[in-house]
Amino acid sequence: MSASTENFLKTIYCFQKLEARDTKPGSIAKALGISNAAATDMARKLSEKDLLEYRKYQALQLTPKGESLALQVIRKHRLWETFLYRTFDMSLLEIHNEAELLEHATSDRMAEILWNYLEKPSFDPHGDPIPNVYGFVDFEKDSKVLFKTEEDREYRIIRLVSNDEEFYSFCCDNKIEIGNEIKVVKQYSKNQLTEISIHGRQIVIPKEFSNNIYVTKVNEQ
């Protein structure tokens, strides 16, 4: 499988997870930075290889075979991210960018070596689950983006996902890190702002950032 094919399958898989997004060729094309025509073309080719289902003007859907391949690429991606993050002094964005390349140059044997070395990790440094060698993904905690949380409740940060340098910089500056607990103070719905309290400080977070911060309710016994 070429890097182009791997990225294509991976993108569809990720879009399907985020039910909000449609998986028509156009969206995939945009995410990959290629033309709509190229994405349609790829879709037809991959459907001939039984990696996805494609009917004109419909959303693309991975076949079990396609999903399995996507999961193997995602596994390699997240294993590299975890390894790079633990081993070197690299940021959450840097590890993603390097893993985006390395994932296509990783033998199954190499993935196994990383997996064992890292002691079978379940989550990568962004809080995303790492599929096992059979493509099985660990139970994902019930999560929502900060943008959609309720006022006056406590949450724990469990995922930070973005391709934006400034987002990670913002998180870093404001102690927004996986595992930390926060309280949602107020939702300024009209202006799409979320005010939270973290480490005793109040901060107001615009939609552009709050949409990338996933949280889970803190168990208030």
Place this chain on the structure above:
Amino acid sequence: MSASTENFLKTIYCFQKLEARDTKPGSIAKALGISNAAATDMARKLSEKDLLEYRKYQALQLTPKGESLALQVIRKHRLWETFLYRTFDMSLLEIHNEAELLEHATSDRMAEILWNYLEKPSFDPHGDPIPNVYGFVDFEKDSKVLFKTEEDREYRIIRLVSNDEEFYSFCCDNKIEIGNEIKVVKQYSKNQLTEISIHGRQIVIPKEFSNNIYVTKVNEQ
């Protein structure tokens, strides 16, 4: 630069070092496992990009630009080899095979991170020198293959280079490791066998293996 181009330049560079081998398209094709026609084609394209000099029926020669690119790929290859060897339980052949893939998926930044983490290594685990970021290669010791050594002299092993699993297995079984000292007992020239003494044991090595073992004279003061 594509992986194909990188492998092509790298192979020419390595062949040029080993003066024994010619660098006509045919030899490169054989080494890369592609057809002669494909190699000729690639040679013409790369000469248009000023990466090498190509005149019909002549040996290929890297331009300064081509050599510089080849050295960067070799640098990445050998940095990965060194890193994998030190970090995981991988053999001299395994690290080579993985590095062959990883070298094409490595940003300059990633190479720098490896280089610093490894504390600016000069040699990879096979004993091959690692070019620095400017493509400068450390002084290489005066070496020859075991096959061409003189009888009744002492040598130190400084390089082991091969793509053959059995070769490395042989080395391992017989304590043929970089740094170890040996004595050449006898050259059976007609049968192309070299008898050496290592760790008190005598072993006879056929040309297929002795050609992959590089040694340097031990300084007898």
Place this chain on the structure above:
DNA sequence: TAAAAGATTTAAGCATACTTAAATATTAAT
């Protein structure tokens, strides 16, 4: 519900990286 806007597909074309088969040049052998 019909036109306008927007998305998707088709068509034509290009670059890369390969293939096999035929033509041609070089090298080795008689």
Place this chain on the structure above:
DNA sequence: ATTAATATTTAAGTATGCTTAAATCTTTTA
């Protein structure tokens, strides 16, 4: 010095992965 063997190049063709422009379909909106 020819001839034969070998190597190299050219030619024609294929698959992948992209492009832009035009045609077609779907969705929105008036």
